[in-house]
Amino acid sequence: MKFCPSAAVKSLRYAAWALALGLAATAPAQAQKTDWGQVAVPNYSPASVLQGLHQHWTLPRADDFARQAQALPVAVTALCEAPAPAGQALAAARGQWQQTAHAWERLSAVAIGPLVARRSQRQIDFSPTRPALIEKAIASGPGGAAAMERIGTPAKGLPALEWLLWTRPAAPGSAACRYAGEVALDVEHEALALQREFQALAGADWPAAAPEQLAAGVGELVNQWVGGLERLRWAQMEKPLRAAKSKGSAPDWPRAASGQTAASWAAQWEALRTLGLAPGAQVPLPGQGLVPLETYLRGKGAPEAADALTGAGRQADLRLQKITRNPAPAAPAVLEAGRALASLKRVAEGEVAPALDVGMGFSDADGD
Amino acid sequence: MTSRRAALGLLGGLGLAPWMGAADARPAGAASAEQLLAAWDGGAGFEVGILAAQAGGALGAAQSVAVPTRAHGLLALADGSALAVARRPGDWLLRWWPQGGRPAQWQWAEPGRAFNGHALASPDGRTLYTTETDLDSGASLVGVRDAGSLAKRHEWPTFGIDAHELLWDAAGPGGPSLVVANGGVPTRPETGRAKIDLDTMDPSLVRLDADSGALRGQWRLADRRLSLRHLAWQGAPAAGQTPLLGIALQAEHDDPAQKRQAPVLALFDGARLWLAPAPVSLAGYGGAICAVPGGWAVGCPRAGGVALFNVDGGWREQVALAHACAVAAMDEGCWAGGENEALRLGHGAVATRPRSMRPAGIRLDNHWTLLPGAPRRA
Numbered sequence A: 001m002k003f004c005p006s007a008a009v010k011s012l013r014y015a016a017w018a019l020a021l022g023l024a025a026t027a028p029a030q031a032q033k034t035d036w037g038q039v040a041v042p043n044y045s046p047a048s049v050l051q052g053l054h055q056h057w058t059l060p061r062a063d064d065f066a067r068q069a070q071a072l073p074v075a076v077t078a079l080c081e082a083p084a085p086a087g088q089a090l091a092a093a094r095g096q097w098q099q100t101a102h103a104w105e106r107l108s109a110v111a112i113g114p115l116v117a118r119r120s121q122r123q124i125d126f127s128p129t130r131p132a133l134i135e136k137a138i139a140s141g142p143g144g145a146a147a148m149e150r151i152g153t154p155a156k157g158l159p160a161l162e163w164l165l166w167t168r169p170a171a172p173g174s175a176a177c178r179y180a181g182e183v184a185l186d187v188e189h190e191a192l193a194l195q196r197e198f199q200a201l202a203g204a205d206w207p208a209a210a211p212e213q214l215a216a217g218v219g220e221l222v223n224q225w226v227g228g229l230e231r232l233r234w235a236q237m238e239k240p241l242r243a244a245k246s247k248g249s250a251p252d253w254p255r256a257a258s259g260q261t262a263a264s265w266a267a268q269w270e271a272l273r274t275l276g277l278a279p280g281a282q283v284p285l286p287g288q289g290l291v292p293l294e295t296y297l298r299g300k301g302a303p304e305a306a307d308a309l310t311g312a313g314r315q316a317d318l319r320l321q322k323i324t325r326n327p328a329p330a331a332p333a334v335l336e337a338g339r340a341l342a343s344l345k346r347v348a349e350g351e352v353a354p355a356l357d358v359g360m361g362f363s364d365a366d367g368d
Numbered sequence B: 001m002t003s004r005r006a007a008l009g010l011l012g013g014l015g016l017a018p019w020m021g022a023a024d025a026r027p028a029g030a031a032s033a034e035q036l037l038a039a040w041d042g043g044a045g046f047e048v049g050i051l052a053a054q055a056g057g058a059l060g061a062a063q064s065v066a067v068p069t070r071a072h073g074l075l076a077l078a079d080g081s082a083l084a085v086a087r088r089p090g091d092w093l094l095r096w097w098p099q100g101g102r103p104a105q106w107q108w109a110e111p112g113r114a115f116n117g118h119a120l121a122s123p124d125g126r127t128l129y130t131t132e133t134d135l136d137s138g139a140s141l142v143g144v145r146d147a148g149s150l151a152k153r154h155e156w157p158t159f160g161i162d163a164h165e166l167l168w169d170a171a172g173p174g175g176p177s178l179v180v181a182n183g184g185v186p187t188r189p190e191t192g193r194a195k196i197d198l199d200t201m202d203p204s205l206v207r208l209d210a211d212s213g214a215l216r217g218q219w220r221l222a223d224r225r226l227s228l229r230h231l232a233w234q235g236a237p238a239a240g241q242t243p244l245l246g247i248a249l250q251a252e253h254d255d256p257a258q259k260r261q262a263p264v265l266a267l268f269d270g271a272r273l274w275l276a277p278a279p280v281s282l283a284g285y286g287g288a289i290c291a292v293p294g295g296w297a298v299g300c301p302r303a304g305g306v307a308l309f310n311v312d313g314g315w316r317e318q319v320a321l322a323h324a325c326a327v328a329a330m331d332e333g334c335w336a337g338g339e340n341e342a343l344r345l346g347h348g349a350v351a352t353r354p355r356s357m358r359p360a361g362i363r364l365d366n367h368w369t370l371l372p373g374a375p376r377r378a
Helices: A007-019 A046-080 A087-108 A120-124 A130-139 A145-150 A158-167 A176-203 A211-247 A261-276 A293-299 A304-324 A333-357 B004-014 B020-025 B256-260
Strands: B036-041 B048-054 B058-065 B073-074 B082-086 B094-095 B105-108 B113-120 B127-134 B140-148 B152-161 B161-169 B177-183 B204-209 B217-221 B226-233 B245-251 B263-268 B273-275 B288-292 B295-300 B306-310 B315-320 B326-329 B334-337 B342-345 B355-358 B363-370
Touching: A046 A087, A046 A176, A046 A211, A046 A261, A087 A120, A087 A158, A087 A176, A087 A261, A120 A176, A130 A158, A130 A176, A145 A176, A158 A176, A158 B204, A158 B355, A211 A333, A211 B105, A261 A304, A261 B326, A293 A304, A304 A333, B020 B226, B036 B058, B036 B073, B036 B334, B048 B073, B048 B245, B073 B263, B073 B363, B094 B113, B113 B161, B127 B152, B127 B161, B140 B161, B140 B177, B152 B161, B152 B204, B152 B217, B177 B226, B226 B288, B245 B288, B245 B295, B288 B326, B295 B326, B306 B326, B306 B342
Parallel strands: B058 B355, B073 B113, B161 B226, B326 B363
Antiparallel strands: B036 B048, B036 B363, B048 B058, B073 B082, B082 B094, B094 B105, B113 B127, B127 B140, B140 B152, B161 B177, B177 B204, B204 B217, B226 B245, B245 B263, B263 B273, B288 B295, B295 B306, B306 B315, B326 B334, B334 B342, B342 B355
């Protein structure tokens, strides 16, 4: 196994800079103190990166999402069967929706493997939800998975359930509540399917995989990590602000009805940060843990790209923490966070991907 | 490939009017009549705006507007405004007035729709047509929009997927029509642009009735791995005439050698669609196309140059320009934009020394277009 000492000088420079900014409290801040020149980082193979990814990242999160999603129909059924007033049951259903949504956000922030193949984001997190279509679906009274397949995605999934629990809370015993139960079952169905498929990936014999399959897997990870940054920056932060400005209305933030906008951003950023930045000097043995992109780069002898990723990542972390601590973030702070994410994306496209020999589907190089 | 120096010598051999000397010597003030509407990545982010000749001959950003994601197609509209379309899968249109006086106008893609990067204005200026994708089905469509409000009036199917550029055809049989390139490359919006199932590629060229959107014809190349993407007329199509349409291609072959050697130009005469192969490798990618006097210019960024063809598709030569892609038609030839440099191409050869672009490090997107008022082809 080949080990690569990293660029100690640059790491120390970042460490000094980060300490000056007082970032020591956050998880990635531990990395700021890391003297990478003193850490032996394995030269991870693509197989060990993908094995670590699926055994130590995607499967645990898919398990968590499945667990939360299985509790969701139970909570909604309890609401539908509760005697009026159903305040406590409604609060419980809302709480379970929040747990499920955050588990989903942690899993799907970087959409790889079955999340893409199944188009899960579209299936259960279509945005914006369409109230008129939800009303129509309620009137049609679907019962069972086959009937729900005939309901369009804009009327189901987590956003539709959010609408049924907050915007127009479904009353116990109502047709709307029965529909909410079907929507919850539909989310559970998708969660269990994802769990099965991630189990298969975690159990795959990665060292025996064909080189082109491994290259495609690493390429997908890097591309979709960048895609996750861009989705958070543009679709969820900047676009609602810009659209609101051009329409003269309030921003239509994701998860606004449930008051979970900041928590949703935090869950997604946590996933992106964990997959991108090393948590200090902890270095997993190949195949024994998640290998963040930064660690992968250091192991491949690309400390400049790793340092650039760390620097831009910490800037983004600082700004994301600022807005995700605030349940009602102000527009300037959101835009500032968006700019930091854009800078991080540029580093990923311009330095990380070339160092990992990955072609970027989101970049200039794939034609149009 | 022809170097710039060697290309200068070709002018006489081709027996074509050498206009490059005058252009090269033109002081920046005089050259400022030429303004290019362009989209670029300027280091701090994506922008659209106007590049104009500056003192010393460099092309500099005379005006710019920050855009949230990468832009692609650009239109100079008859009312003096400019339109930029987000790169696919995009979710915005931006219209702004370079002369000022009115606020910029944003239009967002409707839920379940994505812009595919190109737009077209009707000759009367009342209607805009945008290529789009239905994110549920993956099918492509033309969004028919009010040119004033940019709001959608209708949607027409393009009878394919991955529709890209579209042009107006006043000359086609049965009255005005739209000619649309269905790129045919399957992608998943969840992955941004990642291609899937290339064995199912189905690129085509379609003619749609300009009033109703009805399908009037559809043409395919035999090689389904050649995506039809960018379009240019050889001369303005007018009633009773049948001008040639040039189509820039993007090869998607699995075999790298086949891809490298793949043609980048196809031609369409209203009835037949055929390939124009080149005797050199152009890396299988033509990123933009424009008509030049007596031929075609195709930007080939992966081959590091602009490929020049005769009107009938016969090969002329390749002119070196790093990352050359954007090409904009002018009266005498075209402007070609590359990485940090631009060239004016004359009658089949390079006419000037390269112009640098400011600010340094600017990366042009696929397209740019000469603004009205500057000499240009129809």
